[in-house]
Amino acid sequence: MTLDDRAAPAIEAARPRTANPGLLALGMDGFAGFVDRMDQMRRALADLGELGDATVAKGAGRLSAQLDLVEPSITFIGQVKAGKTSLINAMTGWPGLLPADVNPWTSVVTSIHLAPSWATAAAGASFRFFDPQEWDRLIEKGGRMGELASRAGAEEELEKVRRQIERMREKSKGRLGRRFELLLGQEHRYGVFDEALVERYVCLGDDLDDDEGEPFDMRGRFADITKSADLFVDHANVPFKLCLRDTPGVNDTFLMREQITIGAIRDSRLCVLVLSAHQALSTVDMALIRLISAVKAREAVIFVNRIDELSDPASQTAEIRDSIRATLKKHEGPADAPILFGSAFWGQHALEGPLAGMTEASRRALVMLAGNETPTAEDAWTLSGIPALYRVLGERVAEGVGGEAIDRIARSVGNLARGVTAAQRSIGLAVTGGHAVQVDTARITRDLAQIEQRATAALETAFAAQHEAFCVRLDRSHHNFLDRATAALIEHLEKYGEGTVWSYEPTGLRILLRSACQVFGKRMQGDARAILDATAAEVAASYRAAFGLNEALAIEPPAPPRLNPPVAIAQTIALDVKGTWWRRWWLRRRGYRSFAAEFYKMIREETSPILDELSRDHAQTIRADLLRTLATFLDEQREIVTALAEKTAPTAEDLGVALGYQERADRLRQIESAVATMRQEAA
Known part of the structure; x- marks a missing residue:
């Protein structure tokens, strides 16, 4: 609208x-x-x-x-x-x-x-x-704080949140009248x-x-x-x-x-x-x-x-x-x-x-x-x-982000220059040999499609393996934290009894989860780098075959994309809130077993959504970025190869231009060299 x-x-x-x-x-x-x-x-x-x-x-x-x-x-x-x-x-x-x-x-x-x-x-x-779903979550559950209070059994705090939400909703409807629902x-x-x-x-x-x-x-x-x-x-x-x-x-x-x-x-x-x-x-x-x-x-x-x-x-x-x-x-x-x-x-x-x-x-x-x-x-x-x-x-x-963007474009410039150089050499060969190089464009298209299919499958396989290991690390970190926290709770109860309110710092959980994310990201990027390198080598081989070249031709692979920070780890959980509701939760417990079992359950339910977001949203974002990087690279190569392949059966005009192909090839190499030097200086 x-x-x-x-x-x-x-x-x-x-x-x-x-x-x-x-x-x-x-x-x-x-x-x-x-x-x-x-x-x-x-x-x-x-x-x-x-x-x-x-x-x-x-x-x-x-x-x-x-x-x-x-x-x-x-x-x-x-x-x-x-x-x-x-x-x-x-x-x-x-x-x-x-x-x-x-x-x-x-x-x-x-x-x-x-x-x-x-x-x-x-x-x-x-x-x-x-959107209506976000608003409904706020109204029905009281947002994150309402969900937290609900899991903790803090009925008074939950009711307080609900009253505040109701006042906010009435004020909003008062401002917007009948347009309120339509605007969401x-x-x-x-x-x-x-x-x-x-x-x-x-x-x-x-x-x-x-x-x-x-x-x-x-x-x-x-x-x-x-x-x-x-x-x-x-x-x-x-x-x-x-x-x-x-x-x-x-x-x-x-x-x-x-x-x-x-x-x-x-x-x-x-x-x-x-x-x-x-x-x-x-x-x-x-x-x-x-x-x-x-x-x-x-x-x-x-x-x-x-x-x-x-x-x-x-x-x-x-x-x-x-x-x-x-x-x-x-x-x-x-x-x-x-x-x-x-x-x-x-x-x-x-x-x-x-x-x-x-x-x-x-x-x-x-x-x-x-x-x-x-x-x-x-x-x-x-x-x-x-x-x-x-x-x-x-x-x-x-x-950071700016330098990486320029480096990504620089790789593409270098690849474009090398691709054009390959086509120029091909036409040059046609001129000096008195024949035209015939290229099967349909075959090139099929070759690139097969390269993409193999690379995509390799990425998916690598992601599935690393994601499984990532989920195991997350679960292990989660259970280790819950076990340590519960043990600390029991130790507190044995030492001080039930009359002294206990608290526990969740920083340890966040460190464990962050470490799991770093290991997953580093290993996934390593796998992706190897796959992208292999893909670029296959594309280079298709260039050599298409243009009848014997000398080496290197196509530079894209860099694996940057990993988004696992900021879900930063969101507030029950143990971060040292309010009156925590004291009331504590004073309603009776017996050591009740404390331990209910605490374990509450914190498990409170932290499980964070693990779900990391294993699902965070991980799937990494997967999508990797697949998009691969697809963009191959789309770029497909565009270059198929367009240049059409020129490998030179017309009279092409042959005329090709007589000066060495000069153009020299200029292309100068451009490629200038871009490479710029990248080295930046590094």
């Missing part, structure tokens, strides 16, 4: 609004290496396209389109009131773009797609609503947007008794049921497409936002944890530690915001850094993740113009760090930490 733009008031085009746009370029130098590789790749593709061959031009155009689609995404998670949204607004160059004072009910993942002015990107905004599962799209439109979908307004007479642009009108928002913004200083993803908090009543945030992290390669300088990283933030522990350390960055509120930021930041490192180490988090400090508030004031509007305390902190009684907007922007954050993200993009 699309909402017609005419229903909305006139809105200006979506682009940053700032008095000091030049500041946005500071920090973008961190992307220079990656941008240089993109430019080199574009030049190589342009050179391929200029060889005057329709087949080459088609392949180069397809690869150029892939390069234009590269859009690294960065997911921001954080504490409540840490200033995460304000930080994203400042990084976007549009203070006030996203409402920073959203109601705790809001569960919207907002993706801001930044694009340079030359890029062709879908403009405007789109907002997607929860739908989408609204706009060609342009502004702050007021964004607030309509992601920020809750006041409660209303009667919805019917309200204006269309009411603040927060659709926020109850909005699941995700995508905003497309022109950004003159961004050198390529970049997505900044704002997530809801993870500590809501129903654990609904936790599930949404977990999904956002799964889809990104970089995660920024935003903390408040006042809160640092306390034990109440275990959900955040669990989330960043699920991703690789090189894919996590910690940004401590609001240092403008510290009395002595220069010395206090060192203490905060040490505290964060110690907390991460204690709780098995990524202790070596980079920790940056800054102030979105300073960044916002630097962008908007005069610094005189700052609070006295904030200005005093800025003066202290700047070492200057009259700091400039550039000083404030630099000390905001945003340029430093962009530089760190630039390094991570170059070595």
